[in-house]
Amino acid sequence: MKYGSLVLEKNEFLMIKDYLETNVTIEDYAHKNTLEILHQNMSTAMLFETEDIPFDIIKIYSFIKLAGTSGIRQTFQLVAPNEVNIQENKISIVSSLGASVIGRAEGDKITYGLPGDVISLIIEKVKQSKEVDNAATTTPTINKRKPKKLKTY
Template sequence: MNTENLIVEKKEFILLKRFITLSSYHRDKTLLRHLKELSSNLETACVYSEDEIPKNVVRINSIVTVSTKRGCKKDFQLVLPSKENSSQNKISLLSCLGAAIIGKIEGSTITLDTPSNKKILRIEKVSQQNKNISLDILL
C-alpha cells in the first residue's frame, strides 16, 4: 500500500477498526501484514461524514476497476466479509486486495504483496452503490 493518507467515512472507519481487531488472530500471514498496514494507515486517515466524502474514494460496496502495467483490467465490488462471492466479483474488504485498496482514490497505485510476488495495480475507476451500512453487523 502507499503511504498517502486514506480517506474514510466515519461509520466505515469504526467498522474497519472492529474488523481489524476481530481478525488479528488470522492464520494467513500475508493477510495479517496487510491488515496491520491498514490499521497503521487508519491512524492518519482523513475521516469524513457520509455527505462530505469524495465520490472517487474506494469504500464498502464500491465498484472498482483496477489495471496492471500490462493493461489487464479487473472489475469487482468491495464488500463486507459476509457478502464475499468470487463468482460475482465481490471481494471482501478483509482480503489482501480489499485491505490494500479501501480508502484509496481513483488514480492511486497500490502494491499488493502476495506469497509468490508483488503486483502493482492502478485504480482506474470507482463508482458508488449508495448502500448504507450498519454498525450492528457480524463478520
C-alpha cells in the same frame, strides 16, 4: 495517494476497525501484513461525514476497476466480510486486496501480492453503489452485517 492519506467515512472507519479487531482468519503472512498496514494507515486517515466524502474514494460497497502494466484487469465490489461472493466479484474489505484499496482514490497506485511476487496496480475507476444508502454504515446495520460466528483456521 491522491489525498495524502486514506480517506474514510467516519462510520466506515468504525466498522473497519471493528472488523480488524474481530478478524481471526489470518489466511497467510501476506494477508496479516496487509491488515497491519491498513491498521497503521487508519491511524493517519482523514475522516469525513458521509455527505462530505470525495466521490472517487473507495468505500464499502464501491465498485472498483484495477489495471496493471502486465495487462491485468480486475473489476470487483468491496463488501463486508460476511458478504463475500467470489462468483459475483464481491471481495471482503479485510482481504489482502480489499485492505489494499479501501480509502484510496481513483488514480492511486497499490502494490498487491505475495512477497517476491508483488505487482503494481492502478485504480482506474471507482463507482459508488446506487443500492446502498447512508444507512449502510449505521451502528444497527453494522451489527446486523457482522458475522454471527467467525471462522478460525
